Amino acid sequence: MRKIVSAVAALPFVLVLAACASTPDAETVELEVSDVPWVAAKVQAERIARLDDAGPKLNAVIAYDPEIAAKSRAAKGPLMGRTVLVKDNIETREFPTTAGSLALANNDTGRDAPLIANLRAAGGVVMGKTNLSEWANIRSNDSTSGWSAVGGLVKNPFATDRNSCGSSSGSGAAVAAGFAWAAIGTETNGSITCPASINGIVGFKPSVGLVSRTHVVPISSTQDTAGPMTNTVHDAAMLLGAIAGEDPADAATLAAQNRISDYTAGLDSYSLQGVRIGVMRNQIGNRADVRERFEAALADLERAGAVLVDIEFDPNNEMYRDSFTVLLFELREEMGKYLTSLPGEDMPRSLADLIAFNAANADTEMRWFGQDLFELAETTTDHEAYEKARENAVRIAGKETLDKLLADNDVQFLTAPTRGPAWMSDLVLGDNFNGSIGFGSPAAIAGYPHLTVPMGHVEGLPVGISFFGAKWADHDVLKLGAAYERARTAQLPEPTFGPWKPQAR
Template sequence: MTKRLLASTTGVALLLAAGPSALADNHADDFDAVADIAERVERIESLDSGENGLNAVIVYSKTAGFKAREQADVGILRGRSVLVKDNIETEEFATTAGSLALANNFTRRDAPLIANLRRNGGVVLGKANLSEWANIRSNGSTSGWSAVGGLVRNPHATDRNACGSSSGSGAAVAAGMAWGAIGTETNGSISCPASINGIVGFKPSVGLVSRTHVVPISSTQDTAGPMTQTVHDAALLLTAIAGEDSADTATVGVPRIADYTDGLTTFSLEGVRIGVMRKQIGDRSDLRSVFDTALADLERAGAILVDIDSDPNDEMWRDSFTVLMFELREEMGKYLSSIPEIEGQDTPRSLADLIAFNNANAEAEMRWFDQDLFEQAESTTDREVYEKARENAVRIAGEETLDKLMSENDVQFLVAPTRGPAWVSDHVNGDNFDGSIGFGSPAAIAGYPHLTVPMGDIEGLPVGISFFGAKWEDHAVLKLGAAYERARTAMLPTPSFKPWSPAE
């Protein structure tokens, strides 16, 4: 696989050992967008390729420095660099979803969220690698692998997984390759890579951010969201990309605020009641210890913690899966049909076309795992069954799980570990993660906000803490996360850019 690198060296010294914390202070009034983006480019050139290269970036721009100069005084971002997951359309790059079937998908369109980003002063630095088709092709996949970009490596341990599907976005931000990145989530695809790569990830309420010109899975659950080093930066990036889009009816008439960074520095945890999802901590004593420290930090800052012993109804997962399979076929067909005609290019126009392409290119596309989920989605066609499943899944996840737990326990928020530490990447056996850890599925299925913030590490491998709130309470959840960030006592690991080894 040859990476499509379009950037040139800028001459700014790269501080490999110092890590991303050595980059420019992005909150300073004298932030230098041109110098900052030059250093980001050098980090990509030095860290993304080679034997232990991260494979986090598929393509990046050789004119990013000029764009930063143009945008330096524009909007709230003022030339800050953003990598975009490669299932989101930008006018200058192909949008591949990691698949060779879309390797030449130059639509020359900006997704509305990207238009918002540019309007607010953001610079599209390039496209981030991802789990191919956002990890919906096969049950046996290895997260972070795509035929276009190869396998994303975790900067904290290059032999370990970066999680999916926004793996490149998470790894790149952790490595300091961009100020921020945009990921997408259907169920866990922002929160898991953010947690495992040691950064902040925010999955907003579905409808806060447009999905138009984003390669889809589910109209019910899909959303884009920010991935950054801090909660403040996530709130800033969310402010830049959120907005109404008449082509995406889920975004019309939803409650938004003008500035999601407002009040982040002053929000107090004093008297805030938070429900602790005890059954979702899992059985790892090391993770429990890190989480207990985070809970103690919250209590020390004045929060009132309420233990909750509850498991979601299994019907939620069963019916959500039916929804994903039905909507994948329908929404993928709509997206592929919307791609502009390009002379001499045989563009797939349906999920059936993608299945046929993978069969015809099995050596490149299906060496390590198949397309059983694509095939199941193609045969999931009963609309009546789908509509009943959707109503049931959304109701159970939202009204009967998240809303009920917060109401019955008189809490404003819920908290749980996000995931365990990164596992060893294994093409032959696929992913290996502990499904007993975390509580992200109800928020994903119901379309509620989910914020993950670094809370420490296990043997140098980052782990995150998740905060959940009610639908449209995105601002409140971000304020809670920022307050935890200030109260956090744990030391956070810095990327080693090497295979994992025991600490001495």
């Protein structure tokens, strides 16, 4: 047992064993706390009941097992019963998999995705399902991140009137709120790293191919991957090692043969001395406050021995254009394959079926935004144009952008801010992204690793720093992130579980 001082609005990794007051601003109390995973599981379930089902009602969790402690205690393996919440586009045998849509409300397949089977074999326990941007934010250009017809709108634990980003919004908010040891998100382009940054946690998008996509509601066979969302880089490495693995049903994983390892190895001892890191100066963005936090993070890296190399670079916009074509074409193709695999009766079997369902249920599904991207994808059928777009987008993002930047500047890694601070949620007007900040798209399009780590806050709203490396350099990127964590001098904010307020000066 270890003694800490905590309150209901404590940091996410603080585990409270006593009965707590019902409001987030409860009086601080001194408690005895256990590090045992099954004891933590009991507390985490109580936090979900208090902060997600009631209180501020974060809407981060769609379904969970309130008796998870018993399963945690019985689990065997290196994760020792640690709790993991799973984004609700990944199949688990005990919960329906809805992708946030009422069209899949009864999608109770009884199947585990291979990545979930790997998790269980490693001793992890599935605690429940997290809310998400419906259909992983591919239905409409006018969407509000974090909203789904099944789960409602996810609220940011640091400011409940602000957004948690998408599409893995519930996974990010849940880890920040202390609802589980970790969560699994999925990313096509920014859907792990953005919610991780905005919710003040670690998020890792691995190289495409390390983690199976079988029985995961798809967007793109080229870009989709699942990945860990955690409180520390070490925990992300542990979870990645648990879920990674070859899957004969997913051809992308065959390229990862002999590349999967113990990702925690060397994290604690990795030295930044002499490590050359390229700083993407044009991707810092137009906010002075984010730039200030990023410069402080760079100073931390430099003090730890890193050699920083300034890079002025603007990406080739053909990459974005052609990647969009790829996403639309693959959405129709891959969604059809997934839906036809479902064992239930009276299920949608094609993207056209989903479009028809949304039109028939417009009051619930399309009150806030439409399905323009679904409709566009349904008409994107030119296979030859798709093949050309895919080759061009992947080549530009990988060989001509990331590989070239690393080689020409003689650096091992690249870095930039991940995103700006959370914006106000607005179901009527939709999202308010600051597109000038960040460099995540090339790694997403090329399938390269991308890690975000908290680097401080702007007026109590978290912001993260991103690290990028070559394809399959996942372990090296994680080691860099762990070294930055040790060097970091920034103060990290604590969730308030209430509306945003200006910081005291």
